[in-house]
Amino acid sequence: MTILVTGARGHVARSLVQRLLATGQPVRAAGRNPGAARLPAGVETVLCDLADPDTFDAALAGVTRVFLYAERRGLDDFVTRAATAGVEHIVLLSALLADPAATDATDAISRLHGDAEQAVARSGIAWTFLRPGAFATNTLQWAPSVRAEGVVRDPFPDSRSAPVHEADIAAVAALALTEPGHEGATYPLTGPELVSRRRQAELIGEAIGRPVSFAVQDLDEYRAELSAWTTPQVAEVVIKESAAAVDRPMPATDTVEKVTGRPARTYGEWARDHAEDFRDEPS
Numbered sequence: 523m524t525i526l527v528t529g530a531r532g533h534v535a536r537s538l539v540q541r542l543l544a545t546g547q548p549v550r551a552a553g554r555n556p557g558a559a560r561l562p563a564g565v566e567t568v569l570c571d572l573a574d575p576d577t578f579d580a581a582l583a584g585v586t587r588v589f590l591y592a593e594r595r596g597l598d599d600f601v602t603r604a605a606t607a608g609v610e611h612i613v614l615l616s617a618l619l620a621d622p623a624a625t626d627a628t629d630a631i632s633r634l635h636g637d638a639e640q641a642v643a644r645s646g647i648a649w650t651f652l653r654p655g656a657f658a659t660n661t662l663q664w665a666p667s668v669r670a671e672g673v674v675r676d677p678f679p680d681s682r683s684a685p686v687h688e689a690d691i692a693a694v695a696a697l698a699l700t701e702p703g704h705e706g707a708t709y710p711l712t713g714p715e716l717v718s719r720r721r722q723a724e725l726i727g728e729a730i731g732r733p734v735s736f737a738v739q740d741l742d743e744y745r746a747e748l749s750a751w752t753t754p755q756v757a758e759v760v761i762k763e764s765a766a767a768v769d770r771p772m773p774a775t776d777t778v779e780k781v782t783g784r785p786a787r788t789y790g791e792w793a794r795d796h797a798e799d800f801r802d803e804p805s
């Protein structure tokens with residue numbers, strides 16, 4: 523009956539673990555370094571590196587449902603062993619534009635998530651695909667400059683998106699894992715409204731109680747920053763999509779409200795929930 527939640531250090535997984543525990547579900551939190559995951563005291567943890575099949579069997583013992591991160595390496599192996607272990611349902615954290623027909627050169631992010639969806643579908647295990655758009659937590663990358671100087675630096679002030687709160691992704695995941703009726707469903711998940719990056723900076727300022735200004739960043743400087751955490755292909759996808767979203771943003775969806783019965787949280791609510799991340803360190 524245990525629910526395995528992979529990627530325990532991730533924002534979505536942490537929120538999901540808390541939600542499942544609050545409703546009395548048996549949870550096992552899995553990650554590459556589960557001890558470092560800042561999880562509630564007493565929660566069962568296990569080592570599971572989705573790129574290392576040697577870690578799968580212990581993580582999957584006694585598990586019937588899995589919340590799964592889309593890690594391309596090892597996923598075929600993981601779902602095969604999940605089927606053998608008796609897993610009945612996988613809820614996959616995919617992405618809005620998942621597409622196995624994309625190529626790494628045109629859209630590495632769509633390709634990665636499309637491949638992951640196909641691997642899960644091939645397993646024969648019932649599945650639900652969560653397809654979030656941009657995470658609100660992506661804007662935590664602005665936290666150091668907001669804390670130090672009260673500034674958001676980004677090349678695209680008028681780029682618009684409907685950033686989704688990790689708690690809303692977790693709320694949909696928790697329902698998909700614990701109630702019937704979500705098998706075979708694909709859920710595009712966004713926040714409730716489009717908001718520009720300049721407006722996001724203002725909303726962070728409102729959340730922390732002091733103004734935050736917006737400085738238009740040089741594109742090469744931005745590219746160099748992206749290369750610190752991702753591949754050149756993914757960095758180019760991020761830049762291309764950011765530029766396109768000035769005139770052609772991806773529309774907001776109402777899936778969170780349809781599935782949970784509660785409107786998706788706005789970016790302003792997210793900024794208030796994360797105000798401490800943007801505030802000065804106490805001196």
Ligand SMILES: NC(=O)c1ccc[n+]([C@@H]2O[C@H](COP(=O)([O-])OP(=O)(O)OC[C@H]3O[C@@H](n4cnc5c(N)ncnc54)[C@H](OP(=O)(O)O)[C@@H]3O)[C@@H](O)[C@H]2O)c1
Pocket residue numbers: 528529530531532533534535552553554555559570571572573591592593615616617618653654655656657659660
């Ligand atoms: N950021 C977005 O806008 C966005 C949009 C759509 C979809 N997504 C999807 O959401 C995922 C997480 O987004 P994020 O970067 O914002 O999350 P995050 O909160 O920074 O967490 C990253 C997570 O990926 C897990 N992970 C990475 N490699 C792993 C591996 N080999 N084995 C097990 N777990 C592994 C980490 O698990 P550990 O606990 O083991 O460290 C961690 O939980 C993305 O990878 C993507 O698939 C993101």
